[in-house]
Amino acid sequence: MLIMSCLLKISEGYGSTETTAAITCTLPREYRSGNLGPPLPVAHVKLADVPEMSLVGVRDNKGEVSAITALCCKMGI
Numbered sequence: 001m002l003i004m005s006c007l008l009k010i011s012e013g014y015g016s017t018e019t020t021a022a023i024t025c026t027l028p029r030e031y032r033s034g035n036l037g038p039p040l041p042v043a044h045v046k047l048a049d050v051p052e053m054s055l056v057g058v059r060d061n062k063g064e065v066s067a068i069t070a071l072c073c074k075m076g077i
Helices: 070-075
Strands: 013-016 021-025 043-048 064-069
Touching: 021 043, 021 064
Parallel strands: none
Antiparallel strands: 013 021, 043 064
């Protein structure tokens, strides 16, 4: 709340070294704690099932984040 009261523009996102870039980012005016935003246009993201934990992405809205970017494909990662 302190950040919002100071009128700072904050974007939260997610990425990993394997994707070589960010894969999600919050949109302007949609900031709320814990929201990482939608996938960026350069990323293909899906929620994979985790059978060991009985998680089904579509049913539970939980699972393993699986992502790939165009740069990953070009580099053969």
